[in-house]
Every structure is written in structure tokens, then in C-alpha cells.
Amino acid sequence: MNITFIGGGNMARALIGGLQASGDHQLSAVDPSPEARTALQAFSDLKVYSNPPPELAHSDVVVLAVKPQVLTSVLHELAPAIAPKTCLLSVAAGFSIAAMESALQRSQPIVRCMPNTPALLGYGITGLFASAACGPQERTAAEQIMGAVGATVWVHEEDEINAVTALSGSGPAYFYLMIEALRDAGEQLGLTRETATSLAIQTARGAGAMAARADTDPATLRAQVTSPGGTTAAGIKALEAGGFQDLIERAARAARDRGRELAAGGEA
Numbered sequence: 186m187n188i189t190f191i192g193g194g195n196m197a198r199a200l201i202g203g204l205q206a207s208g209d210h211q212l213s214a215v216d217p218s219p220e221a222r223t224a225l226q227a228f229s230d231l232k233v234y235s236n237p238p239p240e241l242a243h244s245d246v247v248v249l250a251v252k253p254q255v256l257t258s259v260l261h262e263l264a265p266a267i268a269p270k271t272c273l274l275s276v277a278a279g280f281s282i283a284a285m286e287s288a289l290q291r292s293q294p295i296v297r298c299m300p301n302t303p304a305l306l307g308y309g310i311t312g313l314f315a316s317a318a319c320g321p322q323e324r325t326a327a328e329q330i331m332g333a334v335g336a337t338v339w340v341h342e343e344d345e346i347n348a349v350t351a352l353s354g355s356g357p358a359y360f361y362l363m364i365e366a367l368r369d370a371g372e373q374l375g376l377t378r379e380t381a382t383s384l385a386i387q388t389a390r391g392a393g394a395m396a397a398r399a400d401t402d403p404a405t406l407r408a409q410v411t412s413p414g415g416t417t418a419a420g421i422k423a424l425e426a427g428g429f430q431d432l433i434e435r436a437a438r439a440a441r442d443r444g445r446e447l448a449a450g451g452e453a
């Protein structure tokens with residue numbers, strides 16, 4: 186595929202690294218920032234530009250990897266430079282397909298992507314939503330590109346992207362908070378901060394790896410470590426008495442609602 190990145194920051198570089206490792210693509214990146222262009226020069230076989238080049242018209246996919254605040258002006262600039270059939274892949278949070286088509290002043294195959302920060306290490310998961318103008322070819326291209334930095338899942342209503350944001354977009358922060366809380370609890374129980382931190386982080390990593398195995402449900406895994414009357418049962422009982430599951434649902438709902446507000450142009 187011939188893929189051009191508009192914006193060559195953290196997310197673009199993660200995708201470029203993943204794509205170079207996973208296939209034979211012709212890749213270019215456009216970024217006005219000299220620092221970003223210097224970082225991009227680290228990739229061999231990547232064409233780097235400060236402004237959109239004329240050959241943008243021949244790209245199969247243009248990945249919009251800029252901050253949402255500059256996306257409208259980027260789309261104004263790109264509209265005459267790209268073919269109406271070129272697939273656009275946007276990773277910009279909170280920017281709807283209608284808003285992108287309004288900036289382009291036409292319909293275009295667009296895939297909205299909501300990746301998360303573990304994508305920077307290749308352990309991401311991306312929620313994808315395709316505009317009505319997308320066919321199987323555009324969907325496959327989007328899966329291939331975002332699949333270069335982790336797993337992908339499709340949603341069938343655009344609003345569900347806000348739920349994806351609430352779960353996996355914001356989700357890493359919930360797990361970091363859990364790690365912090367477990368570390369602090371460990372210190373309260375008399376462990377050194379270093380020991381408590383190692384125990385909390387490695388336990389999160391191990392539990393994630395166990396849960397990621399396709400053959401076992403998380404509830405089954407939990408039951409396997411929760412002997413009746415045992416230590417884990419005592420800990421889980423305290424979490425449930427504190428309304429843990431309800432709290433997580435409220436957190437996800439709050440994040441989803443905030444995503445909707447921001448997408449509607451609410452206060453940032």
C-alpha cells in the first residue's frame with residue numbers, strides 16, 4: 186500500500202515502525218515541525234516532507250495523525266490535494282466523520298480510529314468505525330494499518346467510538362491507578378516502595394497476559410485464584426463491599442459522556 190502520514194508524532198512513528206516490520210508498503214510522512222522530521226529520518230525507506238507533496242494524490246491511504254485542534258485546517262489544505270476516493274484514516278479523538286466531511290466539503294471514505302497509548306509498544310487496541318463511503322478494501326486497509334500496533338475491533342455505530350474511548354482509550358489510566366493504589370497499599374502493609382511497585386506492576390502484567398489467552402474467561406481465572414475462605418476471597422469481599430464494579434461502570438460512563446460532550450464541541 187502507498188500510505189502517507191499527515192503528522193509525524195508519537196502515534197505516526199509507532200504505526201510506521203509497525204508497518205515497516207509487518208509488510209512491504211510505500212510510506213511517506215508530512216510534518217512541518219523540524220524536530221518531528223528529524224525523528225522521522227530514523228526510518229529508512231520513509232519519505233519525509235515539510236508540506237504535502239504532489240504525489241499525495243496517488244496515496245491509497247492518508248493517515249491523519251495530527252492533534253484534533255489542527256484537523257480542520259489540515260483537511261482544508263488536503264481537500265484539493267487528495268483524490269475523492271482516497272481512504273482517510275483519522276486517529277484524532279472526538280472528531281466526527283460529519284465534521285471531517287464538512288471540512289473537506291465532500292463525501293470521502295473515512296475510517297475513524299481510536300487507538301490507545303500501549304500502541305506505542307505494539308500492545309494497543311484500536312476501535313474502528315467506517316463511513317458509508319468505505320467498502321471492504323478500505324476496511325481491510327484500516328485493519329492492516331492499525332493492526333500494525335496491536336489488535337483491532339470494529340464498531341457499527343459512530344457513537345460507540347465514545348464507548349471505546351471510555352474503555353480502552355482511557356483504560357490504561359484506570360489500570361495505572363490500580364497499580365498505584367496496590368503499590369500504596371503494599372507500603373501501608375510494611376513493604377518497601379520498590380518491592381510494592383514491582384509486585385503491583387508484574388502482577389498487572391501477569392494477570393493481563395493470563396486474561397489475554399483466548400481459552401479462559403476472566404471470571405474463571407478469578408475463581409481459580411479465589412479459594413473459599415482464603416486470602417483472595419477476603420480481598421475481593423472488601424472490594425465488592427466498596428462497590429468496585431459499580432464504581433468501574435460509573436467511571437466508564439463518565440468517560441463516555443465526556444467523549445460525547447467533547448465531540449459535540451464542549452469545553453475542553
Ligand SMILES: NC(=O)c1ccc[n+]([C@@H]2O[C@H](COP(=O)([O-])OP(=O)(O)OC[C@H]3O[C@@H](n4cnc5c(N)ncnc54)[C@H](OP(=O)(O)O)[C@@H]3O)[C@@H](O)[C@H]2O)c1
Binds near residue numbers: 217302304
Ligand atoms: N499517542 C497516543 O497514544 C494516541 C492515542 C489515541 C489517539 N491519539 C491521537 O493521535 C493523534 C496524534 O497524536 P500524537 O500523540 O502522535 O501527537 P504528536 O506527537 O503531537 O504528533 C502530531 C504531529 O503533527 C504535527 N503537525 C501539526 N500540524 C500539522 C500539519 N498541518 N500537517 C502535518 N503535521 C502537523 C505536529 O507538529 P507540532 O508539534 O509542531 O504541532 C506533531 O509533530 C492525536 O489526534 C491524538 O488524539 C494518540
